Amino acid sequence: MKILMVSLDKGLLGRGQLGDVVARHRAYGEQPGVERLDIVVLSGRGCAPFALSPNVQTHPTNSISPWLYLTDGIRLADGLFARHNYDLVVTQDPFLTGLIGAHMKRRHASKLLVHFHGDFFDNPHWMADAVMNRFLLPFAKSVVRQADGLRAVSQGIADKLVRFGIPRNRIRVIPTPVDASKFSAVAPEAVAQFRREHGIPDGAKVLLSVGRNDPAKDYPTLFAAIAAVCRRYEGVVHLAQLGAGLPAEDIAAKIASPSARLTVSARARLPQDQLIAAYHAANVFVSSSRHESFGKVLIEANAAGVPLVATDTTGSKEIVRPGVNGYLAPIGDPEALAEKIVHLLENPDLARAMGERGQALVAERFDGATSLRAVTQFWRELTAPTP
Numbered sequence: 001m002k003i004l005m006v007s008l009d010k011g012l013l014g015r016g017q018l019g020d021v022v023a024r025h026r027a028y029g030e031q032p033g034v035e036r037l038d039i040v041v042l043s044g045r046g047c048a049p050f051a052l053s054p055n056v057q058t059h060p061t062n063s064i065s066p067w068l069y070l071t072d073g074i075r076l077a078d079g080l081f082a083r084h085n086y087d088l089v090v091t092q093d094p095f096l097t098g099l100i101g102a103h104m105k106r107r108h109a110s111k112l113l114v115h116f117h118g119d120f121f122d123n124p125h126w127m128a129d130a131v132m133n134r135f136l137l138p139f140a141k142s143v144v145r146q147a148d149g150l151r152a153v154s155q156g157i158a159d160k161l162v163r164f165g166i167p168r169n170r171i172r173v174i175p176t177p178v179d180a181s182k183f184s185a186v187a188p189e190a191v192a193q194f195r196r197e198h199g200i201p202d203g204a205k206v207l208l209s210v211g212r213n214d215p216a217k218d219y220p221t222l223f224a225a226i227a228a229v230c231r232r233y234e235g236v237v238h239l240a241q242l243g244a245g246l247p248a249e250d251i252a253a254k255i256a257s258p259s260a261r262l263t264v265s266a267r268a269r270l271p272q273d274q275l276i277a278a279y280h281a282a283n284v285f286v287s288s289s290r291h292e293s294f295g296k297v298l299i300e301a302n303a304a305g306v307p308l309v310a311t312d313t314t315g316s317k318e319i320v321r322p323g324v325n326g327y328l329a330p331i332g333d334p335e336a337l338a339e340k341i342v343h344l345l346e347n348p349d350l351a352r353a354m355g356e357r358g359q360a361l362v363a364e365r366f367d368g369a370t371s372l373r374a375v376t377q378f379w380r381e382l383t384a385p386t387p
Contacts, residue, residue, distance in 0.1 A: 029056035208282035228338030279304035302358030325358035
């Protein structure tokens with residue numbers, strides 16, 4: 001199979017990645033039957049093609065403006081098609097990348113697989129994130145109708161697609177592959193180094209947040225929850241935010257907690273080994289998202305033995321079993337988040353037991369190798385000759 005993928009993830013260009021995106025896509029190229037995998041990355045200027053492996057290559061659009069992503073992506077994809085005549089186009093979402101994929105399907109008669117990594121349909125929280133979303137949604141619905149296959153990362157998203165009118169046999173529920181074994185253990189020195197580099201005081205309880213800077217992550221609710229934690233919890237708390245690129249001093253100012261009770265650190269990106277150390281340094285992992293289709297970071301945190309406190313998004317509800325491996329709180333409710341966080345901080349034995357149960361659940365329900373094989377098996381099904 002020759003696969004063309006269209007993505008917005010700049011981490012695929014080999015720089016600034018948070019997590020395992022490069023390793024995961026390299027592994028796709030290693031699966032049986034995958035002859036080559038080319039990835040068009042919608043990017044700004046100054047990016048270079050990047051070879052993930054001998055048969056996996058990324059190609060940046062180097063657009064002078066995001067407004068040109070669509071036309072630049074189509075032009076680049078057309079050029080690649082002229083050389084390789086792909087069997088299947090895979091898009092990250094049904095929006096910009098999906099429009100490019102639909103264009104390739106029409107022009108080159110390829111099969112089209114659209115991934116749903118977000119919770120877009122029938123979701124007022126997503127609609128409220130940006131005025132542009134109301135404009136984009138009709139295009140997304142058109143792309144979905146044209147797709148030969150749809151991959152949902154959670155059952156909740158698949159059910160929404162069925163309610164929209166997509167036949168269930170065109171949908172596969174395949175979680176994002178996570179190699180849980182990579183997160184299950186780490187050297188104590190790596191954790192100690194993370195604490196030193198992030199200025200975490202001795203004895204401080206660490207609350208960890210991992211996510212990009214996006215309205216969907218609802219950081220105002222997170223910061224309000226941390227402020228409530230500081231009012232309720234008598235010990236010292238450290239918030240480590242990774243991925244959003246927000247200055248630590250700005251976060252601390254928004255939380256507005258007495259400095260003696262709270263310290264804050266923030267990083268825009270971390271290599272995976274340091275991210276794993278961050279999970280193991282954490283006492284509680286916190287997600288304040290307004291909407292999520294899955295929640296890969298929740299899987300990673302649980303794999304590291306960290307209990308979860310998350311808002312009850314479509315994705316979180318499939319991962320968090322309340323009272324077993326963490327707790328859920330209503331979306332947009334910082335006081336409810338704080339209540340669950342404080343309960344875990346004040347009951348470390350309970351928190352430890354929840355983390356251990358989380359490790360077992362992740363290993364049982366979200367095996368990364370199984371998801372990886374399922375993705376490429378879906379590719380084979382879509383590209384198989386029609387009888």
